[in-house]
Amino acid sequence: MFFHIKELQYTAKPDKPDPIYAKKLQEVLGGQYGEMSVMMQYLFQGWNSRAESKYKDMLLDIGTEEIGHVEMLATMIAQLLDDAPLDQVEQMAKDPAIGAVLGGMNPQHAIVSSLGALPSDSVGYPWNSRYIVASGDLLADFRANLNAESQGRLQVIRLYEQTTDPGIRDMLSFMIARDTMHQNQWLAAIAEIEAKQGMITPASFPPELEKREVVHQFMNFSQGEESAAGRWASGPAMDGTGDFEYVQQPKAYGQAPILKPAPDFMHSRADQAPSIVNVGTLSK
Known part of the structure; x- marks a missing residue:
């Protein structure tokens, strides 16, 4: 109270x-x-x-x-x-x-x-x-x-x-x-x-389940390189489990995002609305 x-x-x-x-x-x-x-x-x-x-x-x-x-x-x-x-x-x-x-x-x-x-x-x-x-x-x-x-x-x-x-x-x-x-x-x-x-939260997640090759990388996605001068770009990482690595031109690890075509009903014209199935009439 x-x-x-x-x-x-x-x-x-x-x-x-x-x-x-x-x-x-x-x-x-x-x-x-x-x-x-x-x-x-x-x-x-x-x-x-x-x-x-x-x-x-x-x-x-x-x-x-x-x-x-x-x-x-x-x-x-x-x-x-x-x-x-x-x-x-x-x-x-x-x-x-x-x-x-x-x-x-x-x-x-x-x-x-x-x-x-x-x-x-x-x-x-x-x-x-x-x-x-x-x-x-x-x-x-x-x-x-x-x-x-x-x-x-x-x-x-x-x-x-x-x-x-x-x-x-x-x-x-x-x-x-x-x-x-x-x-x-x-x-x-x-x-x-x-x-x-430790400094990383939550601490319960097993480190070995992380992609360790990128866990301390600072990735520069801009044209300049001024960010390389920061404490975050080199030297021991703050969590004490490795060293920072500066990556000037990060590479793409994933696939091209190609999606399946949409279902046919998504392409129906406005003047051709999907038909509605008659489920019967209400009883009086």
């Missing part, structure tokens, strides 16, 4: 209303890499976890923290919408399309949510569960978590740079710091798992 306390994890109070910035903040609330996404991703990974108890506990710890971040953002958005200019709100209600262009405010904040936050991104696209990853493979999931925190921190920093409001910046500064910790957290968890099972 979950407990809720009235106080927020950190202060979420702008110095003045700003309905246009409220629209921008919707991205890090309900966007693909927003707080709703990481909240649901971590909680479902935790609820579904069959791994060591420390991983389940850690996932539920961070997932519960993200619930608090959702509340902080929702509170901030609602306050940014407080006292929005009356003529702007009325204009939105009369003609959302014109209002969105002239005012820059999200018309749904005035029409749908009564000056409250929405579970959607900055252009009104609703949050959906396809944003989250919960595969059951710890290494794959934790790498997805690191990506989510990296993209989320990037977006919050961009939003920080788009306002001078001290109250907004104060809250975003806290969230950026927590994102720094969360990236460190996932990097630590990833390193721990890699030390146990």
